[in-house]
Amino acid sequence: MAILKFKINRYNPDDERRGHYEQEYELDVPKGYTVLDCLNDIKWKIDGTLSYRRSCRSGICGSCAMTINGVNNLACETQALSLKSDTVTIEPLRGYPVVKDLVVSLDPIVRGLMAVRPYMINKTPPPTDQERFQSPEERDKLEGLYECILCGSCTSACPSFWADKEYLGPHAFLKAYRFVADSRDEDARAHLEALDDKHGLWRCHTIFNCVEACPKGLNPTKAIAELKKEIVKGKVG
Amino acid sequence: MRVIKRYRIHAGTFAWILHRLSGLGLIFYLLLHIWVISHLSGGEKSFDAVMHAFGSPLFKFLEVGLVGVILYHLFNGLRITLIDMGLLIEKQKMLYIVAVIVWLISWASVGMVMISRMVLPALG
Numbered sequence: 001m002a003i004l005k006f007k008i009n010r011y012n013p014d015d016e017r018r019g020h021y022e023q024e025y026e027l028d029v030p031k032g033y034t035v036l037d038c039l040n041d042i043k044w045k046i047d048g049t050l051s052y053r054r055s056c057r058s059g060i061c062g063s064c065a066m067t068i069n070g071v072n073n074l075a076c077e078t079q080a081l082s083l084k085s086d087t088v089t090i091e092p093l094r095g096y097p098v099v100k101d102l103v104v105s106l107d108p109i110v111r112g113l114m115a116v117r118p119y120m121i122n123k124t125p126p127p128t129d130q131e132r133f134q135s136p137e138e139r140d141k142l143e144g145l146y147e148c149i150l151c152g153s154c155t156s157a158c159p160s161f162w163a164d165k166e167y168l169g170p171h172a173f174l175k176a177y178r179f180v181a182d183s184r185d186e187d188a189r190a191h192l193e194a195l196d197d198k199h200g201l202w203r204c205h206t207i208f209n210c211v212e213a214c215p216k217g218l219n220p221t222k223a224i225a226e227l228k229k230e231i232v233k234g235k236v237g
Numbered sequence: 238m239r240v241i242k243r244y245r246i247h248a249g250t251f252a253w254i255l256h257r258l259s260g261l262g263l264i265f266y267l268l269l270h271i272w273v274i275s276h277l278s279g280g281e282k283s284f285d286a287v288m289h290a291f292g293s294p295l296f297k298f299l300e301v302g303l304v305g306v307i308l309y310h311l312f313n314g315l316r317i318t319l320i321d322m323g324l325l326i327e328k329q330k331m332l333y334i335v336a337v338i339v340w341l342i343s344w345a346s347v348g349m350v351m352i353s354r355m356v357l358p359a360l361g
Contacts, residue, residue, distance in 0.1 A: 070245040206320045208249030225323040
């Protein structure tokens with residue numbers, strides 16, 4: 001047990017004049033409490049007006065991504081006591097429009113995602129009526145790509161996105177490469193089309209903030225490097 | 238006003254900020270360089286006059302700094318090139334540490350030669 005001070009960035013759209021402000025809460029935090037548990041305690045016992053997204057509380061849905069002590073993470077996967085700080089600062093994911101308190105609009109994420117056509121494109125009928133076959137080696141190529149839960153942590157941590165709100169974002173590149181690398185996908189060009197653009201791949205400056213932020217430990221920068229090679233190969237070859 | 242705190246800086250962020258600053262420094266140097274060289278069109282005298290101004294000890298020391306800026310941009314640039322080719326991406330932090338060590342060693346050795354050439358004649 002330890003008493004932690006929570007500094008939470010708040011915003012109420014019905015009170016535009018007040019704008020964004022910081023509110024402090026003190027909470028007795030038992031061992032094993034995640035930041036999401038702490039937010040629940042604050043909302044249920046101290047201040048019912050606090051808003052944040054939550055759903056699965058086990059790192060699968062990606063709803064509770066927020067900036068905790070200056071770095072993006074899932075609240076449900078961050079142990080409050082392991083932050084090793086008496087003060088926990090919580091802010092909404094930066095770069096996205098804030099709807100209320102810690103709730104942000106994920107429209108920019110969806111825009112970037114849809115641009116890369118995040119679905120398998122295959123015009124030949126499957127060999128059986130049940131599945132398209134893939135060898136274990138081909139399946140291994142998707143490791144570290146398919147696990148993305150679209151929480152938005154990476155794109156919100158990316159300085160290129162802060163500077164250019166039309167930048168597709170590392171999440172979109174990771175998803176694009178997930179299909180380009182898939183042996184069952186027949187039209188890599190369709191996924192690559194939107195990437196070869198001034199708001200696309202070439203705006204990545206290999207800052208690695210996305211890699212540091214990803215709660216699932218994925219590596220969008222690696223996907224970006226592979227996609228750059230694919231595009232260059234397509235142009236040269 | 239939105240109360241936004243500083244986003245945490247990692248090795249990659251730090252490398253990028255320094256790379257940008259060194260790049261801006263190089264652009265500034267290049268413009269200065271072109272301006273100095275352009276005096277050649279004004280004949281021997283005007284070129285000698287401007288070169289004399291840049292021959293002062295202050296500019297000699299600034300030159301040592303310029304070498305540092307160039308070498309940082311060079312070695313971090315090589316790191317970024319490797320990353321863009323898809324090599325050693327998982328080891329990017331280690332790669333940055335190596336780039337910084339090589340940068341500092343090369344800067345120290347070139348700087349020492351430059352400074353000794355400046356200082357030794359003065360001492361006789």
